[in-house]
Every structure is written in C-alpha cells, then in structure tokens.
Amino acid sequence: MMVLHDVTELRRLEQVRTEFVANVSHELRTPLTAIHGYLETLLGGALEERDDARRFLEIVFRHTERLGRLLDDLTDLSNIELGRVTLRLEPVRLDEVVDSVLAIIAPKAEAGRVALASQLPSGLPPVSADRDRLAQILINLVDNAVKYTPEGGRVTVSARPAADGRVEVAVADTGVGIPPTDLPRITERFYRVDKARSRELGGTGLGLAIVKHLVLAHAGELAIESTPGRGTTVHVTLPAGVPQ
Ligand SMILES: Nc1ncnc2c1ncn2[C@@H]1O[C@H](COP(=O)(O)OP(=O)(O)O)[C@@H](O)[C@H]1O
Ligand SMILES: [Mg+2]
Structure with a gap:
C-alpha cells in the first residue's frame, strides 16, 4: 500500500514538473516568436518604410519587456519556493504600506478609469511582516484588481482586526470575477481564466502563485x-506584529 502510494505521488510530482517546463517554454516562445517575426519583416524591407518600422520596433520592444517580466517573476518564484528568500520580519503598520502601494498603482487605475481607495480603521495593530514583501503581495493583488475591473469600477483595500491579534487585509474589486470552476486552481503557476486577455494586459500568470x-x-x-460579473475579494490574514 505504502509503496503504491509513493509511486503515485512520485508520478504526480513528475507530471507537475513536466507541465511546468512545458508551460515555461510556451510562455517564453510566444514573445520570442513575435520578436523574430517582426525583425524578419523589418529586415525583409519594412525597415525602409519609416512608419511601419517604428510601429514594428515598438511591438518588438513591448515583447522584450514581457520576456523580462517573465524571467523576473520566474526567478522570484523559484527563489521563494526553494526557501532562498529570507523574510526580515518586523512590526509593520499597514496604513503606511497600503498608502505606498496605492501610490504605485494609482496611475494605472486612473488610466483604466477605476476608482482606487483604502478603508483602514484607526488604531489597527501592526502586523508581523517583511515590509518589501508585504508591499509585493499587495501590489500584485491591487494590480490584478485594477486590471480585471472594467471602466467605472471600484477597487478598495480594507483591513480589520482578526482573532489572536491577527489582521485581515482585503482587496475588493467590482470587476469581471473568477468562475467557480477556475477558483480552486487560480493560484497555480500560469493558471489564468483567459490567457489571451491576461497576456494582452501584460500579465505573466505568476502573480498569484508568488502571492500565495x-x-x-x-x-x-x-x-x-x-x-463572475460582480467582482472579487482577496483576503490576506497576517500574524500580529507584537507578542500577545
Ligand atoms: N481581481 C481579479 N479579478 C478577476 N480575475 C482575476 C483577479 N485576480 C486574478 N484573476 C485571474 O487569475 C489569473 C492569475 O492571476 P495572476 O497570477 O496575477 O496572473 P496575471 O495577472 O499575470 O494574469 C489572472 O489571469 C485572472 O484570470
Ligand atoms: Mg497578476
């Protein structure tokens, strides 16, 4: 029984790894194919047509940026998974981190005509966190909330005390939502509800895996x-920043 179980588990892990390598190859191949295609067209004569040349080079540029983001996220994820990332835990005030995160995403929210606000009660206890990594978590969540919310929508970051001195942060949006069948797998690497839309919006499909x-x-x-059609709320509960 035990042996059989182990073999099954081993096969499952091998399957996960094989799928991951296939996914990485595919994700890298997509921008590379576009870059190759446009450069070929440029070399084949489009270089002489000023307007075309500029437009094609802009596309090439965007795809190289995308490749960079993919490699950054992949490196980050594997370092976190391998336990190579050491958290510098300290008592952190949420309002400070939330303010800095909202300032970073504000231009994107404005461009997408999405209202962005925070609702933090005064006197909220500090959380135990690595300030930069907590910011990274919230940037990913607020970025998603804005990205998957159509014009006229609203994104709200709120927080409230939870049991044992812990604090629960919530990022809520009024966006497209996630179908119930996709929800259980949504934090898997490269899992997206709509791959085309995610890529179009610059996503790597690794954000939620990093957050988790x-x-x-x-x-x-x-x-x-x-x-679906109403919105999404992501809750993150963090330990208290001071000993109870
Ligand atoms: N707030 C949200 N509203 C709707 N869908 C979301 C939201 N956040 C994440 N998703 C879905 O989960 C997928 C995975 O998210 P993520 O890992 O951040 O990838 P990315 O942002 O690169 O698309 C997204 O592609 C999207 O389909
Ligand atoms: Mg994302």
Missing part, C-alpha cells in the same frame, strides 16, 4: 472569493 508563497512564508492565510 509569500503569504504562506509569513505564516499567513490567503482566501479568494469571487462572483
């Missing part, structure tokens, strides 16, 4: 609730 690992490394909890 970082939240777990903080001994925190991640929960996602969503209603």
Whole structure:
C-alpha cells in the first residue's frame, strides 16, 4: 500500500514538473516568436518604410519587456519556493504600506478609469511582516484588481482586526470575477481564466502563485472569493506584529 502510494505521488510530482517546463517554454516562445517575426519583416524591407518600422520596433520592444517580466517573476518564484528568500520580519503598520502601494498603482487605475481607495480603521495593530514583501503581495493583488475591473469600477483595500491579534487585509474589486470552476486552481503557476486577455494586459500568470508563497512564508492565510460579473475579494490574514 505504502509503496503504491509513493509511486503515485512520485508520478504526480513528475507530471507537475513536466507541465511546468512545458508551460515555461510556451510562455517564453510566444514573445520570442513575435520578436523574430517582426525583425524578419523589418529586415525583409519594412525597415525602409519609416512608419511601419517604428510601429514594428515598438511591438518588438513591448515583447522584450514581457520576456523580462517573465524571467523576473520566474526567478522570484523559484527563489521563494526553494526557501532562498529570507523574510526580515518586523512590526509593520499597514496604513503606511497600503498608502505606498496605492501610490504605485494609482496611475494605472486612473488610466483604466477605476476608482482606487483604502478603508483602514484607526488604531489597527501592526502586523508581523517583511515590509518589501508585504508591499509585493499587495501590489500584485491591487494590480490584478485594477486590471480585471472594467471602466467605472471600484477597487478598495480594507483591513480589520482578526482573532489572536491577527489582521485581515482585503482587496475588493467590482470587476469581471473568477468562475467557480477556475477558483480552486487560480493560484497555480500560469493558471489564468483567459490567457489571451491576461497576456494582452501584460500579465505573466505568476502573480498569484508568488502571492500565495509569500503569504504562506509569513505564516499567513490567503482566501479568494469571487462572483463572475460582480467582482472579487482577496483576503490576506497576517500574524500580529507584537507578542500577545
Ligand atoms: N481581481 C481579479 N479579478 C478577476 N480575475 C482575476 C483577479 N485576480 C486574478 N484573476 C485571474 O487569475 C489569473 C492569475 O492571476 P495572476 O497570477 O496575477 O496572473 P496575471 O495577472 O499575470 O494574469 C489572472 O489571469 C485572472 O484570470
Ligand atoms: Mg497578476
């Protein structure tokens, strides 16, 4: 029984790894194919047509940026997964981190005509976190919320005290939502509801996988609730910043 179980588990892990390598190759291949195609067209004569040349080079540029983002996210994810990332835990005030995160995403929210706001009660206890990594978690979540919310929508970051001195942060949006069948797999590497749309919006499909690992490394909890067509709320619960 035991042996059989082990073999099954081994096969499953091998399967996961094979799928991951196939996914990485595919994700890298897509921008590379576009870059190759446009450069070929440029070399084949389009270089002489000023307007075309500029337009094609802009596309090439965007795809190289995309390749860079993919490699950054892949490196980050594998370092976190391998436990190579050491968290510098300290008591962190959420309002400070949330303010800095909203300032970073504000231009994108404005461009997409999405209202962006925070609702933090005063007197919220500090959380135990690595300030930069907590910012990374929230940047990913607020970025997603804005990205998957159509014009006229709203994104709100709120927080409230939870049991045992812990604090629950919630990023809520009024966006497209995630279908119930996709929800259980949404934090898997490269899993997206709509691959084409995600790529179009510059996504690597690795954001939520990074978020999940970082939240777990903080001994925190991640929960996602969503209603298609109405919106999504992501809850992150973090340990208290001071001994109870
Ligand atoms: N707030 C949200 N609203 C709707 N869908 C979301 C939201 N956040 C994440 N998703 C879905 O989960 C997928 C994975 O998210 P993520 O790992 O951040 O990838 P990316 O942002 O690169 O698309 C997204 O492609 C999208 O389909
Ligand atoms: Mg994302």
